[in-house]
Amino acid sequence: MPLDVLDDPVEQQRFTRWVEDGGRQVAESSFQVSGMYCAACSGVIESALTGVDGVVSAQVGSASQRAKVRWDPKRTQVSALVKAVRSAGYDAVPDAAAPAREQRRVERRAALWRVFVASFCAMQVMMFATPSYVATGDELAPDLRQLLNWGSWVVSIPVLLFSAGPFLRNAWRSLRLRRISMDVPVALGILVTFIASTGATFDPDGAFGHEVYFDSFTMFVSFLLAGRFLEMTVRHRAAESLEAALSGMPETALRLEPNGEAMPVSVLRLRAGDRVRVPLGSAFPADGRLLIGPTQADESLLTGESSPVTRQAGDEVVGGSLNVGAPVDMQVERVGADTRFEAIVSMLRDALSQRPALARQADQWAGPFLWGILALAGLAAVAWSWYDPSRALWVAVSVLIVTCPCALSLAAPAALVAAARALARRGVVLQRLDALEALASMSRLFLDKTGTLTQDQPALVALRDASGAVLDLTASPVEVGDAALLAAWSAHPLSKVLAQRAPAAVEDRWQAVREQPGSGLEGRRADGSVWRLGSRAWVLGSSSDVAPATDQPVVQVWFGPVGQLRWCFEFAEQLRPDALSAVEALRAGGVGLGLLSGDASRRVAHIAEQVGIADVVAGAQPQDKLAHLSRAQARGERVGMVGDGVNDAPVLARADVSFAMGQGALVARVHADAVVVSGRLQDVVMARQLAQRTMQVVRQNLIWAATYNLACIPLALAGYLPPWAAGLGMALSSLLVVGNATRLAYARPGPV
Template sequence: MREALAEAGYGATYDRLRTLAPAVRAASRAQAPEALVLAELDRAGALAEARPLDDGLRETDLYVDGVHCAACVWLIERLPYEVEGVAAARLDLARARLTVAVDPQVVRLGDVGRWLARFGYAARPSRPEAGRATNAERRLLVRMGVAWALAGNTMLVAFALYSGATGALAEAARWFSLALAVPAVGYGAAPFFQRAWASLTLAARANDLRRLHLDTPIALGIGVGAGQSAWAVLAGRGEVWFDSIAVLIAALLTARWLQLRSRRLAAEASDRLLALVPRVARRVGARGTVEVVEVDALRPGDLVEVPAGEVVPVDGVVEAGASRLDRAALTGEARPESVAEGAGVEAGTTNLTAPLRVRVRAVGEATRVGRLLAWVEKGEVRRAPVVLWADRVGGHFVVGVLALAALTAGLWAWLDPAQVPAHLTALLVVTCPCALGMATPLALAVAQGRAARAGIFVKSDEAVQRLTEVDTVVLDKTGTLTEGRMEVVAWAGDEAALDLASTLDALATHPVADALMRARGVGPGRVTDVEAVAGQGIRGTVAGWPVSVGRPDWIEAEAGPLGFEWPRRLAAWAEAGHTPVAVAVGGRPAAVFAVGDRLRPEAAALVRQWTAEGKAVHLLSGDHPATVAAVATQLGLEQARGHVSPEAKREAIEALQADGRTVLMVGDGVNDAAALRQADVGAAVGGGTTAALVAADVFLTRRGLEPLREALDGSARAMRVLRRLLALSLAYNAVGAAAAVAGLVTPLVAAAAMPVSSLAVVGLALAQPSFRRSGGLL
């Protein structure tokens, strides 16, 4: 990638922008784009399905893997200047979504994919219109905009009345305010009246006032306030407060729009399921010819070809070839596994070393990953119990207000019958639960926004509250407790031999080869006669020296015994859960090294903190039991199991929940998706797979476990703020109601207090110190 950046002249700018995000991983090296992905991007229908623009342009969305900082945004948005036919490119970093406008007569989407691949980014197509605002959201946005426009103009007119205007000017201002209030109430507040009427109908049918929705007293307060002001204008006497009503309606609509938008953004993640498994495959015909077809066109019994480096598109059985598969995304097993004729393979795994021909058993939703993801998709965005409580309180609130209204009417009919209408109006207006209706959705929406700024995306209201109730944490190993990629953790022998091995490994497609190259770099020597031996290693000639890199037993067969000391080291490394590798140069063993998935530096401290807080911590992994046991020992965990299938993980979560536990599941792969969905709260760590993102309630875009601690602490602070807001709202309504019954509040004062209380809630919600990042408040 560095060479590609330098060649394009972007190296200095890219490095400068990367300093804006120092906590993220280093940029990946340039990669060859997957042929199947390019075939899908280049297919004739790809741009035909895109959105049409002016001048014959087409707009479409691509998911881009590997974006992580401001430098990525800047680099990718250089597309229009570098690729002819690309008119515009906009990257949404948080969702890894690239929107491009292209001229289909000049460029294909495959050309865009190839350009991105030069810099280490992998582009995949998304569904048309995926993630776009729904019609309901657009209609609400228009309604909100109209409401704020009317509110602003109504307030300007109200200034004339408040400044002491009299005579014809005051009368004109009152009538003009009424004219603006009619659409504000009739159009802007229509949703509140519609829901109030629906809840009244439901309550009447059920003969149960508890069925009344919180919108019922809100609609009652707006209706009484607007009606009283309208009567004052028509009668030519009394105060008007249309400005308060208009501002209140606009503020309530804003809170509802924020809720709807946050849910849409959360639900959009499910579209990424389509990018997990290729949608096209290489089908082998009866005469041995190979053609690229849609996966949906495959049937059980068909034969497909899977070259090295590509993702397996189907579940099936290897009919020809031998290779190694990376199953980490599906099973959690960090070590590549050997497969040969007769072995089963699954969609979503990556073929690493040699071509395979696979007899199809299942495609699409019938595959193992398809069944897992179908189960994940059944989950819906859930609302927090505190939000449901605020909705349910509406019925009791209405009953209480009606009882107070009866008390007020009876009291003032006895004291001063002429004051009954004014005091009843003041009571109904001042007790409008607008602040109560705004407190929960707005506080949670603001908390989720601040969390997003800290790299913590929370999918639902419920997750914010559930995070504060967790008493059991279940952790995956690979990519969660560990860094999720192979690294050289130990070595012995000739360093020059390791450098030669790294140069040879530059031509291999394997996690071990990548680890050695990251540790040693790539030397200048010329490499020839390269041969990859499936399941064993790689051999070739580097700078004139015969070099072999691979399994220790294979190297011994190739170059003789490893001696006395090295086998002991290799055994110790294997016992610690690492993968041992040997190197031979010139026909003699020259070096040994071990690769492993390093434990995240913050993992041990976080586990100790949870244990001290009384939380039970479990480790469930699909990795080898010996590797899991080694990690558990380092962390001091007693509850740890290896070789746990995705289905077994979900069953383990269910068992914990059956015991009354509130479970937080933390994972990063397809193998964690079902468990993430089953848990009370599922958290996907940064760098996780698409399926983990879809299944999780919380997605951490920053790598490591520190954002998880921030999510738990931030949720606790957010819920404290929310409870204070609810207490403030209820206290306001209680004090206001008591003052109105006592005759201490006039209708004008009640109308002024109604939006003030709502704006106070807004201000406190916006000022909440909820989520922190790097020691600061957000």
């Protein structure tokens, strides 16, 4: 893509959002970066980006190869950011599917060619070296041995100049920036081996001796490239599966013009209030409300729920979900970055661009460790030069290669990113990768009631007449249908539930409708009578009326002419279908449970009794919830919180790990560590089980990487590990770590 196109504000909507930073509005763009091979590359790219005038901050994730950059559009442009990455020796494209796929194709093709050239040349060099290994005595004449060495040197040149190019460039780039990366000891080993072997080839009686190591050199490069190629393949598959999960938003939409004609337009041109036609099998291009229904929507990409959900006229639909029922028309309410789909994409990109705390800790000791490697290799060369000078060189090279801590640097990030992918596929989007560590060790979890343990909307459970007698909801009087039609004028949650009982194909009979906040609705019928729907006092027209107490935790909504009670609708909260099973699973997993709610004590106690939670705080203000959670933390417990309301935001931010339900308030989702997009409480259980499994994998990776280095370093120092074997071991070690972490992306939920 031409760089000037990236500076088009309309095009930037695909990979850029506006955020507030230090009291000012700045742009935040996401990129995919190619050419990264180790954790140290993240620091190099971040330095290059922050060196651009106008860049506020830059975060680069080595495991996901994604960058998130905040920049001031008054001082710089996107093209300048990409140029900075390229000047550092890497490449970057907007984090959108098409350019990312092309970037992966180019990267894969180049890597495959490097592996092919190195492997082909290694086979040829082995053919030239074999006579030297199998010949005894004077069977191989000196001039013929020298000719074979010359042939090995010629064949090794393409390996040095082409196949080993990434190692040499990355090492030079790090040294030029006064940094040390994993590729420095690798490049040093490559150069020392090639130069020493070249010296022995040109002058067998010179300082380098007569032994050549072209076979070890070419085999090491081919093994290491093969390992990185397989690692890259795993990473590319991860990116492809992630794109498949996030590519649900269409690029065009059929916008209905005032004359009723459907015109195809870019989704970037849609605005709130536009009417859009969505054919069968197409994705909804934005968040909105159905004008024509019913239909079914496949929301599996957003929630992980495989079964389509039914949507009627007037129901909300989510951009990115698939229309699988019938052709429908919808009205756009939210577009672009305001849609729920783009919010999920943004959260996931943020998480994948982070450098986890475990990786940051590894970065802190990576520099001293690599300097120690160089010192150890130098000491080994000095020691062997006294004992057996002919072996000093390749012992030092083997030490440089075998101690390269690539596997250690990948141990934690690879596992955390794989777990984040697995959670996203099941409807849980992480906003902070470090939350997995806290979630795995969580000992107590506090739950909000409304919208968390219970469903978002209450259910209509009973209909009574003025005398209190219970009536059959399925055979309700005509006036009940009128109440439902009146309720359709309001956006109140109780009104939405009642409006679902409005009779189909019936013209609205209400006129001069008005809503009194906190009281209810009022409307005039065709005969001139005025009816009200709402509280008992509102319908009676008396502010002094007091509703009779009831033993049941229900909400009563009355309906009738002003001053006269006719019908009473009773609503009650309903537990989420998976609430009981989720609570039981958490308790069985050793998690203590508490219920924090700002609702009335009677309703909270009723729900707590149903799910069996004894630690209950009712009528709680945000500061009360915060104090209760802080006391648990003071006792040394690792505390989690699940909520969905505005009043839950402070406690979500304070908890060690927190979840916001996907339909909850925006401020709650912003302060949470993860968003349960699926709305299933059982997914919190699944997330904890996966977090525990992730920490197990991280420990396995760290133990393996450390064991490999501790076992192989003595072998290399003792001269039992030739350079080619050291290269093979390092490549296989990194591949094993990545493969072990990749298992998490396909792990089935279950107790650890």
